[in-house]
Amino acid sequence: MTAIRIDLCFTPGQTDELALRDRAVVVIDVLRASTTIITALANGAREIIPVATVESAVKISGNLFGDVILLGGERNGKMIEGFNLGNSPTEYTAERVKNKAIIFSTTNGSQALVRARYARELFVCGFVNMGAVADALCRGARDFTIVCAGNNGMLSMEDSVCAGMLIARVSAAAESAPELADGALAARTLYRAFGRGILKMIRTSDHGRHLQDIGFGEDLKICGGVDTLSILPQLDGNVIRLKTAAQGKEPAVQSQAT
Secondary structure (H helix, E strand, O other), rough: OOOEEEEEEOOOHHHHHHHHHHOOEEEOOOHHHHHHHHHHHHHHOOOOOOOOOOHHHHHHHOOOOOOOEEEEEEEEOOOOOOOOOOHHEEEEEEHHHHHOEEEOOOOOOHHHHHHHOOOOOOEOOOHHHHHHHHHHHHHHHOOEOOOOOOEOOOHHHHHHHHHHHHHHHHHHHOOOOEOHHHHHHHHHHHHHHHHHHHHHHHOOOOHHHHHHHOOHHHHHHHHOOOOOOEEEEEOOOOOEEEEEEEEHOOOOOOOOOO
């Protein structure tokens, strides 16, 4: 059996839409877009519509009707003025998001999702749903590219370590050792160095420190939880929906109490 190949981009700027076209892609933004999207869908949101700009979000919301549309997102960690929700997973409770479509724009995560929107299939991954994404990739046994959202165009430690964990899990389950591009090898090395202290790593990362400074320190505990949600968000056209769950079961929303 031919070994699968795993490629990795530490920031969206390291690739382009054409390079990702017709590939399997995993987008990672641990702090906090991935975690928030996963949480929202686990709590019953109908779909997430990722957009790159505030202007696009407002325009799309103006073309949709009814009280089933919410605007969610942030710039520099803080909720965008006029939006319904920010980018804290704690805001996306079942009471607020159940059966809602959420137009979503963030500083880093939604940019990565938009960049990869022409992928053959696209999964959203964080520490919280690591097992579900790894299982899906192992079942498919195909080459894939990981796109880390990064932090304002720079490498982010938390996304890189999360990518390394995903690579390690897929490698452990594969029939033959995957072929790892240099970026994938580097991410796996970072995971081996920092994977035993996920929360500590997140708290000491650049973006983790920024979030603590602006009052979102509790979010780091949620974002650093491993396998707390067994769900698999996947891009369907231009929207992200709940595709399936780990082992084919119904989504199991676990407690995220801190």
